[in-house]
Amino acid sequence: MASFFGEVVFPVSRAFWDDEDENKEIESSVNQPEFFIRWLKEKPSSIDTLIVIEGEMLIDFSRECLCSNSREICFVEDEKQKKIYTIYQINDELHIGIVSSRFDVKLSGKLVEKMGDIISSAKNTICITCRHISQYKNKNIPNVPSFLRMLTTAGGENICKLKEPYLEQPNIVYGVTAGVLSYSQIMELPSVLYILYTDSFVLDSLSAEPLLKLLTNYTLLHNVTFSGKDFFNKGNLYM
Amino acid sequence: MKKYQVKMIKIPEEINLENYTLMLPSVAVGNVGQLCIDLLISSLNLRKIGSLWNSMFLPICGLDPYDKKSNSLCTTADFYLGTCHNIILLQLRSPYVGNSNEFFDELAQFIQQKRLNKIIILTSSYDYECANKSKFKIKYLTSDESLSNDENLLKNLCWISHMKSVKTDSTEQCYIPGGGFANGLYGYLKTFGIPCTVLFKYCSEGDNVSDALVLFKGLNEWLNLINDDTNSIKYPSSWEYFFGNPPSLDMY
Numbered sequence: 001m002a003s004f005f006g007e008v009v010f011p012v013s014r015a016f017w018d019d020e021d022e023n024k025e026i027e028s029s030v031n032q033p034e035f036f037i038r039w040l041k042e043k044p045s046s047i048d049t050l051i052v053i054e055g056e057m058l059i060d061f062s063r064e065c066l067c068s069n070s071r072e073i074c075f076v077e078d079e080k081q082k083k084i085y086t087i088y089q090i091n092d093e094l095h096i097g098i099v100s101s102r103f104d105v106k107l108s109g110k111l112v113e114k115m116g117d118i119i120s121s122a123k124n125t126i127c128i129t130c131r132h133i134s135q136y137k138n139k140n141i142p143n144v145p146s147f148l149r150m151l152t153t154a155g156g157e158n159i160c161k162l163k164e165p166y167l168e169q170p171n172i173v174y175g176v177t178a179g180v181l182s183y184s185q186i187m188e189l190p191s192v193l194y195i196l197y198t199d200s201f202v203l204d205s206l207s208a209e210p211l212l213k214l215l216t217n218y219t220l221l222h223n224v225t226f227s228g229k230d231f232f233n234k235g236n237l238y239m
Numbered sequence: 240m241k242k243y244q245v246k247m248i249k250i251p252e253e254i255n256l257e258n259y260t261l262m263l264p265s266v267a268v269g270n271v272g273q274l275c276i277d278l279l280i281s282s283l284n285l286r287k288i289g290s291l292w293n294s295m296f297l298p299i300c301g302l303d304p305y306d307k308k309s310n311s312l313c314t315t316a317d318f319y320l321g322t323c324h325n326i327i328l329l330q331l332r333s334p335y336v337g338n339s340n341e342f343f344d345e346l347a348q349f350i351q352q353k354r355l356n357k358i359i360i361l362t363s364s365y366d367y368e369c370a371n372k373s374k375f376k377i378k379y380l381t382s383d384e385s386l387s388n389d390e391n392l393l394k395n396l397c398w399i400s401h402m403k404s405v406k407t408d409s410t411e412q413c414y415i416p417g418g419g420f421a422n423g424l425y426g427y428l429k430t431f432g433i434p435c436t437v438l439f440k441y442c443s444e445g446d447n448v449s450d451a452l453v454l455f456k457g458l459n460e461w462l463n464l465i466n467d468d469t470n471s472i473k474y475p476s477s478w479e480y481f482f483g484n485p486p487s488l489d490m491y
Binding site: 012013014015016017032105106107108109110112113137138139141151152153154166167168169170171172173174175176178179181182183185186193 | 247249266267268269270290292293294295296297298299300301302303304307310311312314315332333334335336337338417419444476477478479480483484485
């Protein structure tokens with residue numbers, strides 16, 4: 001796409017996320033991105049619990065507090081060899097997959113399709129994503145710094161260890177975690193998606209509370225310490 | 240090396256769809272086709288019967304947009320069934336990126352397997368592309384002979400045949416600017432001999448509910464799905480916050 005310095009260039013329509021004209025199918029087929037899976041150890045035949053984490057605000061927190069002592073066992077990279085999704089093995093039961101903040105959300109369907117094999121091999125899939133509270137559509141917005149909502153597949157309610165209110169209509173979630181949940185639904189796999197709504201753009205001690213409560217249920221917090229972590233320094237401070 | 244591909248249409252129940260009409264929107268300017276499908280599902284109280292997965296669509300999920308009390312999941316592409324009118328609707332809820340050929344192929348296979356009778360694509364086009372006074376009327380493009388040969392019906396419907404043609408690589412096709420994949424799917428189904436009709440309306444982006452109503456009424460005049468009465472049209476509950484939350488009471 002041409003770059004117009006200093007010029008406001010509006011998208012042609014809210015309906016199109018691609019700048020390409022809808023009639024140029026032949027050209028766009030050439031530009032289809034490819035993703036590649038790389039296993040750093042033998043691919044497990046089955047995974048007990050897979051937690052998929054998406055959202056810039058959650059990435060630093062997850063890497064620092066959940067995966068710091070864990071082995072990276074698999075990643076998905078693009079054609080430029082940039083890691084877009086990384087899986088860490090926390091213990092025999094638990095694997096955590098983190099979607100890179102550099103990942104282009106419009107390619108979520110492609111990434112989920114690439115992850116299809118891994119999702120299918122997981123007995124329980126838990127997805128966690130985050131949104132700003134301003135995107136939450138409801139007459140009654142909870143007067144708290146952050147709160148959780150959830151969505152489950154048909155069999156997902158049985159695997160969620162923490163029951164939260166369902167995400168009310170007409171709120172929707174898009175992206176990789178939404179794709180994992182949709183894929184699980186169509187494949188009839190048990191899966192839950194938690195959405196953390198926060199009133200800030202960085203995770204601070206207050207907005208992290210519901211998330212910590214959620215993760216405690218998956219026995220992840222034994223290794224977590226919060227003091228001196230960078231992601232908390234981003235919040236609650238003006239200087 | 241075999242390319243890893245997932246192509247899925249999943250309808251768990253065994254339903255005989257022979258001679259059914261498939262209606263689907265093309266994700267297009269103003270989302271008019273999608274709004275119109277929403278109106279059809281809501282007004283006719285249609286039942287969800289399955290879903291479609293294709294990686295070209297941005298994945299989305301939420302709860303059932305037509306029933307506030309339901310905890311069932313809605314996804315990017317869901318199928319709805321209307322046995323009274325022999326219709327099956329595919330609602331698409333997100334934009335698409337990249338090549339749509341796989342989606343077209345999957346849909347054509349489904350149509351042939353299930354022996355569907357005809358396909359109706361609902362879409363819209365940029366209003367600045369409208370050169371004459373047909374802005375408020377419905378335009379159509381059809382390969383369905385039962386429609387194109389019925390002069391009386393077409394006269395009563397007051398639709399305008401879409402004639403705007405562009406030449407690409409010596410094949411002539413009727414292009415609908417801003418109409419999403421409608422044009423491509425129409426051409427694709429035509430090569431398989433599947434009768435297909437595209438209905439569209441010119442619009443500009445904003446509140447496009449009125450455009451969807453015009454398209455809905457035009458379609459209804461053809462298929463007689465509900466009584467021609469505005470009270471019979473039911474807006475889905477998911478339209479409640481189209482323009483954001485109500486103003487905060489703290490403001491006053």
